[in-house]
Amino acid sequence: MKTLTTEQKNKPRTRRLRKKLRVGEFQEFGFAISFRFDSQHCNLEQALNQWIEFVESQGWGFAGGGKEGADILSGYLVRFKRGTLNDADRGLAQQWLDGKPGFACIHCGELSDTWHGPWEE
Numbered sequence: 001m002k003t004l005t006t007e008q009k010n011k012p013r014t015r016r017l018r019k020k021l022r023v024g025e026f027q028e029f030g031f032a033i034s035f036r037f038d039s040q041h042c043n044l045e046q047a048l049n050q051w052i053e054f055v056e057s058q059g060w061g062f063a064g065g066g067k068e069g070a071d072i073l074s075g076y077l078v079r080f081k082r083g084t085l086n087d088a089d090r091g092l093a094q095q096w097l098d099g100k101p102g103f104a105c106i107h108c109g110e111l112s113d114t115w116h117g118p119w120e121e
Helices: 017-021 044-057 087-099
Strands: 028-039 058-065 072-079 104-106
Touching: 028 087, 044 058, 044 072, 044 104, 087 104
Parallel strands: none
Antiparallel strands: 028 072, 028 104, 058 072
């Protein structure tokens, strides 16, 4: 999808078009997240499987991953179906990581526009 400037986002549009472009009241938010897993107890694939199982149980989607041999996973979390994530969802993800043995949250980014950015690099 084309990235819209602030001026383009605020341009007067019909409700139907705002919904299609996901702007205004239809804007959706997600956040960047990175975390460390204990590579002594599980490998990258096992850690990713545990994380994805949690993410899918919440109805979220995760785009990201890690490098083989590294013990850090990072990516971007969004709601799988139409909708937006909020601060409570950020807290839940961070709480799950910190409460799961062998996992530790490194960074849980601020909410950002899922469709039009800006995203953390």
